[in-house]
Amino acid sequence: MRVDAAANREAIVEAAKNLFADVGVDVPVRRIAAQAGVGMGTLYRHFPDRMSLVVGVADAVYERLDAAAGRCEQAWGSAPEAAWAGFVHELAALRLGRLLMQVGGSSELFAAGGPGPGLRERALTRIAQVLERAHAAGLVRQDVDPIRFQVGVVELSRPLGAAVDEMAPGWQDWLVDVYLRGLRP
Amino acid sequence: MRVDAAANREAIVEAAKNLFADVGVDVPVRRIAAQAGVGMGTLYRHFPDRMSLVVGVADAVYERLDAAAGRCEQAWGSAPEAAWAGFVHELAALRLGRLLMQVGGSSELFAAGGPGPGLRERALTRIAQVLERAHAAGLVRQDVDPIRFQVGVVELSRPLGAAVDEMAPGWQDWLVDVYLRGLRP
Amino acid sequence: MRVDAAANREAIVEAAKNLFADVGVDVPVRRIAAQAGVGMGTLYRHFPDRMSLVVGVADAVYERLDAAAGRCEQAWGSAPEAAWAGFVHELAALRLGRLLMQVGGSSELFAAGGPGPGLRERALTRIAQVLERAHAAGLVRQDVDPIRFQVGVVELSRPLGAAVDEMAPGWQDWLVDVYLRGLRP
Amino acid sequence: MRVDAAANREAIVEAAKNLFADVGVDVPVRRIAAQAGVGMGTLYRHFPDRMSLVVGVADAVYERLDAAAGRCEQAWGSAPEAAWAGFVHELAALRLGRLLMQVGGSSELFAAGGPGPGLRERALTRIAQVLERAHAAGLVRQDVDPIRFQVGVVELSRPLGAAVDEMAPGWQDWLVDVYLRGLRP
DNA sequence: GATGAATGAGCCTTCATTCAT
DNA sequence: GATGAATGAAGGCTCATTCAT
Numbered sequence: 167m168r169v170d171a172a173a174n175r176e177a178i179v180e181a182a183k184n185l186f187a188d189v190g191v192d193v194p195v196r197r198i199a200a201q202a203g204v205g206m207g208t209l210y211r212h213f214p215d216r217m218s219l220v221v222g223v224a225d226a227v228y229e230r231l232d233a234a235a236g237r238c239e240q241a242w243g244s245a246p247e248a249a250w251a252g253f254v255h256e257l258a259a260l261r262l263g264r265l266l267m268q269v270g271g272s273s274e275l276f277a278a279g280g281p282g283p284g285l286r287e288r289a290l291t292r293i294a295q296v297l298e299r300a301h302a303a304g305l306v307r308q309d310v311d312p313i314r315f316q317v318g319v320v321e322l323s324r325p326l327g328a329a330v331d332e333m334a335p336g337w338q339d340w341l342v343d344v345y346l347r348g349l350r351p
Numbered sequence: 352m353r354v355d356a357a358a359n360r361e362a363i364v365e366a367a368k369n370l371f372a373d374v375g376v377d378v379p380v381r382r383i384a385a386q387a388g389v390g391m392g393t394l395y396r397h398f399p400d401r402m403s404l405v406v407g408v409a410d411a412v413y414e415r416l417d418a419a420a421g422r423c424e425q426a427w428g429s430a431p432e433a434a435w436a437g438f439v440h441e442l443a444a445l446r447l448g449r450l451l452m453q454v455g456g457s458s459e460l461f462a463a464g465g466p467g468p469g470l471r472e473r474a475l476t477r478i479a480q481v482l483e484r485a486h487a488a489g490l491v492r493q494d495v496d497p498i499r500f501q502v503g504v505v506e507l508s509r510p511l512g513a514a515v516d517e518m519a520p521g522w523q524d525w526l527v528d529v530y531l532r533g534l535r536p
Numbered sequence: 537m538r539v540d541a542a543a544n545r546e547a548i549v550e551a552a553k554n555l556f557a558d559v560g561v562d563v564p565v566r567r568i569a570a571q572a573g574v575g576m577g578t579l580y581r582h583f584p585d586r587m588s589l590v591v592g593v594a595d596a597v598y599e600r601l602d603a604a605a606g607r608c609e610q611a612w613g614s615a616p617e618a619a620w621a622g623f624v625h626e627l628a629a630l631r632l633g634r635l636l637m638q639v640g641g642s643s644e645l646f647a648a649g650g651p652g653p654g655l656r657e658r659a660l661t662r663i664a665q666v667l668e669r670a671h672a673a674g675l676v677r678q679d680v681d682p683i684r685f686q687v688g689v690v691e692l693s694r695p696l697g698a699a700v701d702e703m704a705p706g707w708q709d710w711l712v713d714v715y716l717r718g719l720r721p
Numbered sequence: 722m723r724v725d726a727a728a729n730r731e732a733i734v735e736a737a738k739n740l741f742a743d744v745g746v747d748v749p750v751r752r753i754a755a756q757a758g759v760g761m762g763t764l765y766r767h768f769p770d771r772m773s774l775v776v777g778v779a780d781a782v783y784e785r786l787d788a789a790a791g792r793c794e795q796a797w798g799s800a801p802e803a804a805w806a807g808f809v810h811e812l813a814a815l816r817l818g819r820l821l822m823q824v825g826g827s828s829e830l831f832a833a834g835g836p837g838p839g840l841r842e843r844a845l846t847r848i849a850q851v852l853e854r855a856h857a858a859g860l861v862r863q864d865v866d867p868i869r870f871q872v873g874v875v876e877l878s879r880p881l882g883a884a885v886d887e888m889a890p891g892w893q894d895w896l897v898d899v900y901l902r903g904l905r906p
Numbered sequence: 907g908a909t910g911a912a913t914g915a916g917c918c919t920t921c922a923t924t925c926a927t
Numbered sequence: 928g929a930t931g932a933a934t935g936a937a938g939g940c941t942c943a944t945t946c947a948t
Contacts, residue, residue: 171907192377194942205909210944313519318526321506334498341503348533355926356932379917390934395919397932541928562747564921575930580923683889688896691876704868711873718903725947726911749938760913765940913945924934 175212175222177202183223187261187325191220227260228289234260235292239299246303251346253296258323258342290316306349318345360397360407362387368408372446372510376405412445413474419445420477424484431488436531438481443508443527475501491534503530545582545592547572553593557631557695561590597630598659604630605662609669616673621716623666628693628712660686676719688715730767730777732757738778742816742880746775782815783844789815790847794854801858806901808851813878813897845871861904873900 181201185193195216199209213219238253294312301308306315322341330337366386370378380401384394398404423438479497486493491500507526515522551571555563565586569579583589608623664682671678676685692711700707736756740748750771754764768774793808849867856863861870877896885892 174908195944196942199910206911206944207909207946208907211907214944216943309525314522314525317511317515317519317522318529320511321509321526324506324509326502326505330502334502337499337502340494340499341506344503344533345529346533347535348529348531350532353927353932359933380919381917391919392921392935393933399919401918544929565923566921569931576923576932577925577930578928581928584923586922679895684892684895687881687885687889687892688899690881691879691896694876694879696872696875700872704872707869707872710864710869711876714873714903715899716903717905718899718901720902723911723948729912750940751938761940762914762942763912766911769940771939909948911945911947913943915941915943917941918939920936920938922934922936924932926932927930 171212174202174204174208178204178209178212178219179222179226182219183226186220186223191216195219227262228292230260231257231289232292235296238296242299246299247305250296250300250303250305251343254319254346255339255342257293257319258338261323261325262320304351307351310349315349356397359387359389359393363389363394363397363404364407364411367404368411371405371408376401412447415445416442416474417477420481423481427484431484432490435481435485435488435490436528439504439531440524440527442478442504443523446508446510447505489536492536495534500534541582544572544574544578548574548579548582548589549592549596552589553596556590556593561586565589597632598662600630601627601659602662605666608666612669616669617675620666620670620673620675621713624689624716625709625712627663627689628708631693631695632690674721677721680719685719726767729757729759729763733759733764733767733774734777734781737774738781741775741778746771782817783847785815786812786844787847790851793851797854801854802860805851805855805858805860806898809874809901810894810897812848812874813893816878816880817875859906862906865904870904 178198182198185198185201189197195209196206198219199206202209209219213222234253234256238249238256241249241252290312293316297306297310297312297315300306301310322345323338326337334340363383367383370383370386374382380394381391383404384391387394394404398407419438419441423434423441426434426437475497478501482491482495482497482500485491486495507530508523511522519525548568552568555568555571559567565579566576568589569576572579579589583592604623604626608619608626611619611622660682663686667676667680667682667685670676671680692715693708696707704710733753737753740753740756744752750764751761753774754761757764764774768777789808789811793804793811796804796807845867848871852861852865852867852870855861856865877900878893881892889895
């Protein structure tokens with residue numbers, strides 16, 4: 167049964183991740199359970215309340231963040247600036263905005279006791295590592311600390327809806343580029 | 352009683368403006384009514400549904416936008432760059448983000464029939480006027496069009512909650528400054 | 537001002553009579569006021585609560601009942617049976633059913649303190665007079681007393697909606713004829 | 722828990738049936754739930770909206786109609802007239818009037834897509850079968866078709882409230898008898 | 907462990923009635 | 928007297944969460 171349970175958990179996180187992004191974190195729990203193909207009781211067994219679920223999703227997102235950072239570091243040798251830019255674009259593409267900021271109307275990613283004690287630290291630490299390289303390479307100003315930097319990424323990556331996507335296609339990449347320029351010394 | 356009614360309407364808009372920004376546009380109507388010190392029926396008399404209220408608030412915000420643009424234009428003669436920077440900071444301080452973007456999970460500011468048909472146009476037109484000056488004064492790059500510019504401001508000005516405000520005080524002004532730098536040629 | 541007030545009262549009763557018949561007695565008071573072209577306060581000045589208004593309408597209906605009874609008695613000499621049948625058909629056409637029976641889910645026409653103390657008595661008395669003639673002429677059975685008779689008319693005259701009117705056109709007159717036959721000795 | 726659920730559903734239908742008849746189909750959903758001894762959510766689980774509930778009740782009523790028709794046919798051999806009269810009385814006792822006619826202010830029993838697509842047809846078909854026997858036995862006039870006949874029953878069986886029940890006890894059976902007499906050739 | 911039925915608080919909205927102007 | 932704004936108590940319905948099976 168251990169296998170089934172793990173598979174269920176996985177399915178729930180996957181469903182939640184998609185629905186959080188598509189509909190918002192306020193999506194009815196029932197819909198997540200249905201999408202995951204499990205009963206409500208099963209969902210609540212794995213995640214006692216909504217916040218736990220957000221944490222679970224955030225953990226999954228963290229893994230992608232970690233992978234992006236790894237790729238960035240690998241590519242650093244040949245082309246630091248491109249690696250750095252690519253990392254920030256990937257970071258923005260994770261859309262942490264809607265995922266975590268909408269929760270309860272406040273930033274839970276950064277709130278103590280919020281989504282996984284430690285997730286915040288882990289995420290910021292990982293980001294700080296890459297940011298350090300950027301500092302060393304002279305790609306960002308001195309007043310750019312990890313927290314402010316990440317706040318910026320979170321703000322820039324919030325979805326704005328299909329209407330805006332149509333009116334200003336590619337706005338997000340454009341905005342990240344502006345951000346990158348603004349961060350430069 | 353016309354006077355009382357007007358005062359009530361004003362109080363409702365004021366309460367809604369604050370609560371939309373602080374809590375989100377999904378804030379219970381009851382809370383808005385309570386904050387405004389009126390009964391629920393009164394609120395519904397003035398604004399038959401939630402969207403009307405959003406429109407009302409958006410109109411009020413537009414007036415402040417207009418005023419800010421006016422001040423900017425007046426100050427332009429003596430110090431264009433400072434005037435421009437001040438205008439963008441004021442724009443961000445209007446917190447259009449949560450106010451209008453959260454509606455229905457999508458950008459209603461830009462959706463036809465959304466918050467006040469015409470509000471979008473009026474707002475963008477007014478912003479475009481100031482942006483034109485900035486272009487002429489060589490303060491922004493050529494690829495900065497009014498829509499993208501405004502999208503950026505909306506993104507940057509989303510509230511993130513008290514937790515972030517404590518962890519990174521002044522993040523918003525910092526971010527606007529980064530934005531302004533990034534926009535420069 | 538006495539004239540204006542009387543005109544207002546008249547307009548309110550007229551509007552209520554139509555809306556009671558078209559929409560039901562649960563029609564919002566506001567709609568009645570609007571239809572009558574007066575403010576809510578004016579309506580409530582004339583009729584302190586909904587029931588008073590029902591009474592007012594019932595009074596108006598009574599006048600038509602009285603007129604029908606009068607016509608019946610006039611026509612009695614030449615053709616008693618036709619006069620009697622015509623009277624019952626007219627009675628049914630008054631649609632007392634929806635007008636009065638829907639109120640509060642119970643028969644308020646017949647309830648003490650209901651629509652106009654005395655209206656019930658007046659109505660039943662007037663009906664009894666005609667019924668007495670029918671008895672004397674041998675047109676109805678002995679066990680037909682005014683109350684039962686009137687209950688029957690009320691039941692038969694309830695509107696059933698457009699769907700039924702289309703499926704079984706003329707059902708009401710058909711039903712009244714059946715009733716008349718059933719009442720015969 | 723399947724058993725509990727079924728019992729709850731049953732209780733809800735029973736409560737609704739009584740309250741629809743006593744108070745009207747506009748009876749607050751809360752009251753039905755309370756009467757059934759379940760929470761509101763349970764009611765809404767079984768019947769997503771008011772109309773579903775009406776359909777459910779109508780289905781239950783149809784079963785009783787079917788049973789009454791069956792009994793009538795069984796008793797026909799020995800005493801046709803008594804069987805026929807008993808059937809019509811039972812039909813009236815089902816109180817279809819308030820149950821189904823009040824819905825939306827119009828006859829939904831006869832409206833397509835109303836209370837159970839097919840309920841109308843099933844009910845009328847079943848009634849027509851018995852009516853056919855009555856025709857054959859010479860108990861009803863030739864112009865009595867199933868629809869008109871049923872319309873008459875619906876009209877006669879509308880509840881009039883306790884006040885009338887007290888003033889004219891037994892009015893309903895009396896009225897049905899009048900109806901039966903009126904239907905005779 | 908999994909399931910989904912049950913619960914009830916809470917939300918939006920309507921509307922009868924009151925009352926300040 | 929007339930007006931219509933204000934009030935607040937329901938009512939329909941949703942949904943997070945619990946719990947019996």
